[in-house]
């Protein structure tokens with residue numbers, strides 16, 4: 001049985017949810033997946049950092065109500081978040097990057113990934129910045145250091161779309177996609193349809209753990225723009241940068257726009273899409289669209305996301321599932337670790353034989 005030592009970078013909603021899963025499910029994973037996870041280091045801007053080579057107790061990490069700089073009180077702890085030392089020096093196999101997504105330049109998360117990969121550590125991340133802005137560089141670094149860079153949770157949280165398309169749609173010729181790719185804005189639009197004001201709906205999404213640290217990224221379309229770039233680059237072989245994707249969010253939609261759509265048997269949805277043009281170029285966009293109720297994406301509600309992949313050989317293939325949420329996103333990290341474990345242990349190769 002394998003034990004993976006891991007470092008958590010960022011100890012917010014997602015990495016706490018992963019810690020809770022570790023506290024409750026390690027024995028199940030040992031039986032069903034063939035590995036256990038052992039948290040050896042944690043670093044968080046607010047709490048500080050801590051390294052314990054034998055492992056930290058996951059239950060204690062969750063239950064202790066640490067104040068600002070609280071990791072400083074632990075053995076091996078410091079009140080400062082020394083990410084660089086933790087990532088480069090902690091004796092871990094996998095660095096779990098779940099700090100905030102910076103839609104402008106992807107930092108400091110890109111540096112976190114770079115340090116880990118250069119140190120010969122696998123990276124699993126739910127952070128969209130490094131994937132949308134620096135995937136090529138980080139994949140090359142992973143390859144050069146014989147480790148994995150995995151990021152299923154960067155699009156649609158734990159709902160499989162990137163790996164599903166890579167593993168099961170090879171040769172189907174994906175020509176484009178359109179989807180609802182932000183849980184917060186979809187949740188907000190739904191709450192506004194029920195009469196709630198915009199600010200209260202955003203506050204609810206924050207409380208439920210769907211929203212970004214700065215929810216402007218959700219409601220102004222910046223988060224979807226990163227996801228459009230990731231999907232276009234991964235599934236269509238594009239080389240898009242975020243600034244090349246046109247972007248409009250939902251913040252200008254007023255209650256009367258929402259009412260008018262309902263009276264016209266339609267609904268506003270924030271749609272992210274990309275298409276391969278006749279000349280081979282790829283165009284991406286993010287914009288609110290008024291969809292008739294019978295449109296397949298019109299019935300996707302709350303923090304649920306959906307993406308319809310337009311393929312040459314299969315027609316339209318739609319994937320629907322949670323697009324945000326702490327545990328749902330922690331599951332994406334687990335699925336990345338399972339992918340690493342299977343690749344390293346050769347179990348996929350055995351399954352295929």
Ligand SMILES: NC(=O)c1ccc[n+]([C@@H]2O[C@H](COP(=O)([O-])OP(=O)(O)OC[C@H]3O[C@@H](n4cnc5c(N)ncnc54)[C@H](O)[C@@H]3O)[C@@H](O)[C@H]2O)c1
Nearest residue numbers: 010011012013014044045098099100101126127324325329
């Ligand atoms: N919550 C979701 O539903 C969801 C879904 C998919 C992807 N994501 C992504 O996962 C990541 C984590 O999301 P979350 O909901 O846990 O966010 P969060 O805001 O709850 O937690 C982020 C944590 O990172 C810490 N942090 C910020 N900058 C840091 C730095 N430089 N060094 C160390 N720690 C730092 C913060 O103190 C905070 O505790 C984000 O990038 C987010 O975009 C979240």
Ligand SMILES: N[C@@H](CCO)C(=O)O
Nearest residue numbers: 182183184210211212
């Ligand atoms: N804030 C994002 C999290 C998932 O990336 C959302 O609401 O969809």
